[in-house]
Amino acid sequence: MENELTALTVIFTEFYYWVCIVLMFLIHVGFCLYEVGVSRQKNMMHTLMKNAMVIPLITVTFFFFGWWIYFALQNGPGITGGLISAPFALPWSELMGTHMGGQPVQAGVTPGDAATWARLNGVFFGAFLLFSWTCASILSGAVIERIRSSAFWLFAIMLGSITWVVDAAWGWSGEGWMVRLLGYHDAYASGVIHAISGGSALAVLYHLGPRIGRFRSDGTARAFPPQNSWLVIIGLFMIYTGFWGFYAACNIPIIDIDPDSARTFFAATTIYLTPTTLSAITFNFLMSLSGGLFAGYFVSKGDPYWTFSGGLAGIITASAGNDLYHPLQALLIGAFGVLCLYKLHHWVERRFKIDDAVGAVAVHGYAGVLGVVIAGFMLWGYPSSPNPEFANITPWGQLAGAFIMFFVLGFAPCFVLGAVLKKFDMLRIPRAIELAGLDHQVLADETAAFGELVGEELRVAGG
Amino acid sequence: MQTGLIENWLGNPLEIGPMYPFVGLEIALFVVSFALTIVYMIWQLRLEARTYEKEARALASQADLRSTIIAGAPQCYEHAESLPVGTTGDDSAG
Numbered sequence: 001m002e003n004e005l006t007a008l009t010v011i012f013t014e015f016y017y018w019v020c021i022v023l024m025f026l027i028h029v030g031f032c033l034y035e036v037g038v039s040r041q042k043n044m045m046h047t048l049m050k051n052a053m054v055i056p057l058i059t060v061t062f063f064f065f066g067w068w069i070y071f072a073l074q075n076g077p078g079i080t081g082g083l084i085s086a087p088f089a090l091p092w093s094e095l096m097g098t099h100m101g102g103q104p105v106q107a108g109v110t111p112g113d114a115a116t117w118a119r120l121n122g123v124f125f126g127a128f129l130l131f132s133w134t135c136a137s138i139l140s141g142a143v144i145e146r147i148r149s150s151a152f153w154l155f156a157i158m159l160g161s162i163t164w165v166v167d168a169a170w171g172w173s174g175e176g177w178m179v180r181l182l183g184y185h186d187a188y189a190s191g192v193i194h195a196i197s198g199g200s201a202l203a204v205l206y207h208l209g210p211r212i213g214r215f216r217s218d219g220t221a222r223a224f225p226p227q228n229s230w231l232v233i234i235g236l237f238m239i240y241t242g243f244w245g246f247y248a249a250c251n252i253p254i255i256d257i258d259p260d261s262a263r264t265f266f267a268a269t270t271i272y273l274t275p276t277t278l279s280a281i282t283f284n285f286l287m288s289l290s291g292g293l294f295a296g297y298f299v300s301k302g303d304p305y306w307t308f309s310g311g312l313a314g315i316i317t318a319s320a321g322n323d324l325y326h327p328l329q330a331l332l333i334g335a336f337g338v339l340c341l342y343k344l345h346h347w348v349e350r351r352f353k354i355d356d357a358v359g360a361v362a363v364h365g366y367a368g369v370l371g372v373v374i375a376g377f378m379l380w381g382y383p384s385s386p387n388p389e390f391a392n393i394t395p396w397g398q399l400a401g402a403f404i405m406f407f408v409l410g411f412a413p414c415f416v417l418g419a420v421l422k423k424f425d426m427l428r429i430p431r432a433i434e435l436a437g438l439d440h441q442v443l444a445d446e447t448a449a450f451g452e453l454v455g456e457e458l459r460v461a462g463g
Numbered sequence: 464m465q466t467g468l469i470e471n472w473l474g475n476p477l478e479i480g481p482m483y484p485f486v487g488l489e490i491a492l493f494v495v496s497f498a499l500t501i502v503y504m505i506w507q508l509r510l511e512a513r514t515y516e517k518e519a520r521a522l523a524s525q526a527d528l529r530s531t532i533i534a535g536a537p538q539c540y541e542h543a544e545s546l547p548v549g550t551t552g553d554d555s556a557g
Binding site (some may be wrong): 102 | 468475476477478479480481482483486487489490492493496497500504507508511512515516518519522523
C-alpha cells in the first residue's frame with residue numbers, strides 16, 4: 001500500500017467482495033425458506049436444520065482444504081503441469097489470519113504473497129465459500145423429506161469443499177487447464193456451480209428413490225403441493241437478490257487489463273481476466289431473468305412455482321456468456337433454456353421416477369449444461385483468456401466442459417458415495433419415520449404439552 | 464508475558480506481519496480443529512442412527528399405518544378420521 005492508487009484499489013476490492021458476500025448470504029436464506037415452504041409440515045424443522053448446518057460444515061472444511069484445492073489443482077494436476085504451490089491458502093498459513101502484509105514469518109510464504117493476500121485472502125475465501133454453500137443448498141432441496149442428515153452433509157462436504165472447487169480450479173480460474181486447452185468459458189458459473197450441483201443431485205436422487213407415495217402404482221406422479229407457497233416465492237425472490245451478489249462476486253472489480261504496456265487501463269474483468277463491465281452484466285442479468293420468467297409462465301400456464309423457478313433458470317442458462325451477450329440475446333437464451341428444461345424435467349420424472357422435490361436438477365443442472373453449450377456456439381472463436389496461447393471458445397470445448405461439470409465432477413462422485421451409503425443403510429431414513437414425519441417427535445411433544453395444558457385448565461375451571 | 468509479535472503500533476506498518484496471538488502454533492491448531500470436526504461428524508452420525516432406530520421401533524408398535532401416521536404428527540392430519548384404516552402405503556414406489 002505504498003501509494004494512494006494501490007491503497008484505493010486494494011481496499012475497494014476488499015470492500016467490494018465483502019459486500020458481495022453479504023448479498024450472497026441471501027441465497028442461503030432463500031434456499032432455506034424455499035425448502036421449508038416446499039416440505040410438508042411434518043418435516044419442516046428437519047428440512048431447515050439439514051440446510052442450516054451446511055454453513056458450519058462447509059465453512060470449516062473449505063477452510064481446511066477447499067481453498068487450497070482451488071489454487072493447487074489448476075493444472076489438473078498432471079494435465080498441464082503439476083501441483084501448484086499455494087502457501088497462502090493452507091489452513092495453517094499466517095495469511096489466513098489477521099495480517100498487515102508486512103514481513104512474513106513462515107517458511108514458504110514470500111513478501112509478495114503477503115503483500116497480495118493479506119487483505120484479499122479472507123474476502124476471496126468468503127466469496128468462494130458462499131458459492132460452496134450454494135452448491136450444497138441446490139442439492140439439499142432436491143433430496144428433502146427422506147435423506148438422513150448425516151448422509152446429506154457428507155454429500156454437501158464433497159460437493160461444496162471438494163468437487164466444485166476442483167471444477168473451479170480447472171474451468172473457472174485464470175490458469176485452469178480447461179480454459180487453457182478447451183477454451184472453456186463460463187463467466188457466471190452456469191456449469192461450475194449449477195451443472196455440477198444438478199449432476200450431483202441427480203446421482204443422489206437415483207440412489208435415494210422417491211418419497212413414499214410420490215408415484216402411484218401406475219407410475220403417474222402424485223402432486224405434493226408446497227405447504228406454504230408464500231415461503232417458496234419469498235425464498236425464490238431472496239435467491240434472485242442474492243444472485244446479484246453472486247454475479248458481482250464472479251468479477252474482479254478493478255484491475256489493469258493492459259499490464260504489459262506503458263498504458264494503464266483499469267476495468268472490471270471476469271475470473272478469466274477478460275474485460276467486462278458491471279453495466280453489461282446488469283443488463284444481461286435482468287434480461288435473462290425476464291426471459292426465464294416469460295418462458296416459465298408460458299410453459300407452465302401461469303404456475304407460480306415454475307414461473308419463479310423459470311426466472312432463476314433463465315439467468316442460469318445465460319450465465320456462461322452473460323459477460324459478452326447482448327441483452328436481447330440473454331433474454332432469448334434465458335427463455336429457450338426454460339422451455340427445454342421444463343419438458344426435460346417432466347420427461348425424466350415420468351420415465352425414471354426421479355422425485356426431485358424442488359426441480360433442482362432441471363433448474364440448475366439442465367439449465368447449467370445448456371448454458372455452457374449455448375455459449376460455445378454464441379461465443380465461437382472468442383479468446384477465452386488474455387493469454388494468446390490459450391484455446392479459443394468453441395462448441396466442442398464447451399460440450400466437453402459441460403460433460404466434465406455435470407457427469408465427471410457432478411454425477412460420478414455422488415453416484416459412488418451414494419452407492420456406498422446405500423449399501424450400509426446410511427442414506428435414507430426408516431420408512432416408519434418417513435411416514436410419520438421427521439418432526440413427528442417434536443409435533444407429538446407439542447400435542448402432549450397442549451393436551452396437558454388443556455387438562456390443567458379444565459381442572460382449574462372445574463374447581 | 465506477551466502472546467503476539469506486536470510490541471507497539473507506532474512502528475512502520477509495512478513491517479507488520481501476522482497480528483494474531485500465538486504465532487507458530489498454527490499447525491497444532493489445525494490438527495486439533497480437524498480432529499474435533501471428525502469427532503463431531505462421527506458423533507452426529509451415530510446420534511442420528513440411534514435416534515432413528517429408537518423412533519422407528521416406537522412407531523412400529525402402532526397397530527397400523529394409519530395410527531402410525533396420526534400418532535406421529537396429529538396436528539398435520541386434521542381430517543385423520545377420513546384415512547382408511549389398515550392402509551399399507553404399498554402403492555408407493557418408495
